[in-house]
Amino acid sequence: MAFGKSGGISRSQSAYALLLAAYPREFRREYGREMALVFADRCREGADLAALARIWGEALVDLARTAPRQHLESFGEGTMKTLRTLALAAAAYAFTLLVIAPLYVSGRPALPGFANSLIDALISTGLLFNFIFLLLTLTRRLEGTRAVRAAFVLTALVVGALITLMIVSLGEPARINLSIVAAQVLSLLVWFTAHLWWVLRKRGRAVPPAAA
């Protein structure tokens, strides 16, 4: 071919792959590779430069028409997801503050030492774990199981730092009750497992249903 067909196609495919940045990240991740393949197939149809120019023209019009629509859809989905997550978090915090906390305060003297520590830990690490998880999810830094793992590590670091601070400020490591540490570790595992279960369950539901 006069215009070096294979080189032209390769350059066109690379340029088109760059233009795919106009689409939302999620859409690009799901379909970008195949869109580039389809575009390369289209380019192979072109017998000369004029045909390639026509294919490029069509591709640019297609991109200008569909990329804004995908952003609108993505914005709508993202907003709904954010609102659902916020509503869930608000309900969880309200439940903790309005129901569990008063029950706990009124019944606390009757509870044995470890149960007291465990409820303390479940409430404190729960608030912290949920806050970190919510922050990671809403800012879309991380999602799914990666967000759960990161929230676990960050909460463990904060709790560990607080316990260390207590030991240092008290000056007597022996005064830190072992049941407090055990309760914190158990509580962390409980929140980690609960979040992991929730995320995996949600992922399972997101799989497109098979045809009947």
Next chain:
Amino acid sequence: MGDQDPEKLLPLSPAVFHVLLALADAERHGYGIIKEVESRTEGRVRMGPGTLYGSIKRMLEQGLVEESDERPDAELDDERRRYYRLTNFGRRVAVAEAERLSGLVKAARAKQLLSRA
């Protein structure tokens, strides 16, 4: 998905109906769908990658199509590509849309906007 009323999705956009028609008789990958539409419409409809995959994304969400696990003949197969096929619900929606369009064509004929075939 099986209990959903096909009428609720009508009218379909031209792109979605073309994709349903392309998948009515065979599983195809993206470029296969584009070529089938082009050949059936004698080159009048040339779908771009953005139009095609935007439609496929919505159709997957609505349960009209699904990704196929089965692969065609190994010689024709391309591992990099995903193949799509109609779901039962997708077929019912395609039939409902075809009947709706057929009704419109009848009305156009009755008003003598179209000659009788």
